[in-house]
Amino acid sequence: MRQETRAGREKRKQDFILRVRDLLAAKGWSQSDLARAAGVGPDRISKYLSGISLPRIEHARRIAEALQVPVRELALRYDAPEANQVSLQLDGETALLDVRALRLRVEDAMRIAADLNEARASLERNLPPEGEEP
DSSP: OOOOOHHHHHHHHHHHHHHHHHHHHHHTOOHHHHHHHHTOOHHHHHHHHTTSOOOOHHHHHHHHHHHTSOHHHHHSOTTOHHHHEEEEEETTEEEEEEHHHHTOOHHHHHHHHHHHHHHHHHHHHHSOOTTSOO
């Protein structure tokens, strides 16, 4: 079994802290609000968000449920482009939605991208050909 390096563990802590803080800010929650919603002691939440320790899987699951995200989202590398960006195709151009900057969950950004593409396709089906009057 591979041993995790100290630097790797510290990076995981920072990723977790940044992701949870973003989710708290998006909900307008404090650490106390999270502790109540997750059923985890406020002292534990404080330790997790100050980088003293990482939550064990049971607390991670409770925190994820309280924040209404999959547990795996709490474990994603915070700076991983594939974790924070969703590709959107419009008029043959590709745009990347920065999920972190927009404070969206990846699943929500993907749904928005699909809705925008569907709206574009619907407009194209219903618009008269170029040069014709409606």
